[in-house]
Amino acid sequence: MRLWTAAEVAAACDGAACGDFDATGVAFDSREVTPGDLFVAMRGEDTDGHRFLPAAFAAGAAGAIVEEPCDGPYVLVADAFRALQDLGRAARARTAAKVIGVTGSVGKTGTKEALWAALGRTWRGRVHRSIRSYNNHTGVPLSLARTPRDATAAVYEMGMNHAGELAALTAMVRPHVAVVTAIAPAHTAFFPDEAAIAAAKGEIFRGLEPGGTAIVPFDSPHRDRLIASARPYAAAIRTFGFGDGADVRAAEMVRAPGGGSLVAARLGGGREINLIVAPPGRHWVSNALAVLAAADAVGADLGLAALALGELPGLAGRGRRFDAATPDGGRALVIDESYNANPSSVAATLAVLGHEPGRRVAVLGEMRELGNDSDRYHAALAEHVTGARVETALLVGEAMRPLARALEGRARIVHVADAREAMAAVPGLLRDGDAVLVKGSNGVGLSRLVAALEGA
Numbered sequence: 001m002r003l004w005t006a007a008e009v010a011a012a013c014d015g016a017a018c019g020d021f022d023a024t025g026v027a028f029d030s031r032e033v034t035p036g037d038l039f040v041a042m043r044g045e046d047t048d049g050h051r052f053l054p055a056a057f058a059a060g061a062a063g064a065i066v067e068e069p070c071d072g073p074y075v076l077v078a079d080a081f082r083a084l085q086d087l088g089r090a091a092r093a094r095t096a097a098k099v100i101g102v103t104g105s106v107g108k109t110g111t112k113e114a115l116w117a118a119l120g121r122t123w124r125g126r127v128h129r130s131i132r133s134y135n136n137h138t139g140v141p142l143s144l145a146r147t148p149r150d151a152t153a154a155v156y157e158m159g160m161n162h163a164g165e166l167a168a169l170t171a172m173v174r175p176h177v178a179v180v181t182a183i184a185p186a187h188t189a190f191f192p193d194e195a196a197i198a199a200a201k202g203e204i205f206r207g208l209e210p211g212g213t214a215i216v217p218f219d220s221p222h223r224d225r226l227i228a229s230a231r232p233y234a235a236a237i238r239t240f241g242f243g244d245g246a247d248v249r250a251a252e253m254v255r256a257p258g259g260g261s262l263v264a265a266r267l268g269g270g271r272e273i274n275l276i277v278a279p280p281g282r283h284w285v286s287n288a289l290a291v292l293a294a295a296d297a298v299g300a301d302l303g304l305a306a307l308a309l310g311e312l313p314g315l316a317g318r319g320r321r322f323d324a325a326t327p328d329g330g331r332a333l334v335i336d337e338s339y340n341a342n343p344s345s346v347a348a349t350l351a352v353l354g355h356e357p358g359r360r361v362a363v364l365g366e367m368r369e370l371g372n373d374s375d376r377y378h379a380a381l382a383e384h385v386t387g388a389r390v391e392t393a394l395l396v397g398e399a400m401r402p403l404a405r406a407l408e409g410r411a412r413i414v415h416v417a418d419a420r421e422a423m424a425a426v427p428g429l430l431r432d433g434d435a436v437l438v439k440g441s442n443g444v445g446l447s448r449l450v451a452a453l454e455g456a
Helices: 006-013 049-058 080-094 108-122 139-145 165-173 194-207 223-230 282-297 302-309 343-353 371-387 398-406 419-429 446-455
Strands: 016-018 025-027 037-040 063-066 074-076 098-103 127-129 153-157 177-180 213-217 236-241 248-255 261-268 271-277 320-325 331-337 360-365 392-396 412-416 435-439
Touching: 006 016, 006 063, 006 074, 006 080, 025 139, 037 049, 037 080, 049 063, 063 080, 080 139, 080 165, 098 108, 098 165, 098 194, 108 127, 108 153, 108 282, 108 302, 139 153, 139 165, 165 194, 177 194, 177 282, 194 223, 213 223, 213 282, 223 236, 236 282, 248 282, 261 282, 271 282, 271 302, 282 302, 282 343, 320 446, 331 343, 331 446, 343 360, 343 371, 343 435, 360 371, 360 398, 360 419, 360 446, 371 398, 392 398, 392 419, 398 412, 412 419, 419 446, 435 446
Parallel strands: 025 037, 037 063, 063 074, 098 153, 098 177, 127 153, 177 213, 213 236, 236 248, 331 435, 360 392, 360 435, 392 412
Antiparallel strands: 016 074, 248 261, 261 271, 320 331
């Protein structure tokens, strides 16, 4: 389906069209260009997108946004990055979709994907969402610019690591529903405390459309701060969680046979829905409650949404599971949580590991951007490692040294410098029937270890 014409791009970006095109997609990475895409040639600190115009057109780009003339149809602008933002704003202005914005310290991407699946049961083929974790100053306008003309609903993930960033992103997204999944000590190198993180996350509510709904985690110690942030902008504020008083509450929850959770959720007004949440863990039940609250706010069918939550696949780097060969000829369960890590998410995934049968192995990469409290946060993971009855902990990175010391005498510890050494060490630690959790900050590179295990 046509997404942008050359004339529409020129009008949105205050540019000049040279040649005509109909674009069916938008990309700013030439490696991701598919036939029909509009390629945005942005200049960055390390590279210049104009260098990759030949590759983009060879891959089938229909046209390009450029700051200098090129071979092929293009729209000439003064600043390609600003043009991408303008294109995103133009897409938001023309869509009639119900728009949901999602942020939080943990659970953003999983909740966004779950919302996409849940809403898709009501509006099949007409729900758009950000791909991967495209949630920053370039990813959000790109996701907006990709919004199909006929979308009925759209879900956009928004992230930040400094105050003020979400205020700028939510002004572009202008959600009808704004969700904060959870507040946790992430990016603490850039914030004095968790209260400051909560205040920064609360910026998402500033972009709410008139009549919009704010969705807030009830059990968070920062609930009241988030509610106060939402009150000037939201027509309705709904909470989700486990405690009495939550608007969308897990009244009962038990572990489902084969993993996941059976949940009886109460949604207010005497409404109750029983569902299975396919991904295991209490944190995923919390995500599911946020999804139900958001789906309810935009008028989706909650029964169909519940069915989708019961069939969610594991996401690469965020809970996907697979069996890997072990040196003794057997198979081990691998839980891939390699995409990112902070104290809250590591604790949650260790709790999931603790429910798995067999011998438990934890491959834990260091948690980054924790500032002066890094040693304390890493050492505090010891209680969660022992609580999960982990037999062997493979710790990756210098920042893991405090955890290694805290675990002495409580588990077998192997401490290595980096992902390369972890890849060399892990085969010798595994045997048939093991359950293996792989978790760490994305920059540690444990996704390479996961890929090696999957290919074994």
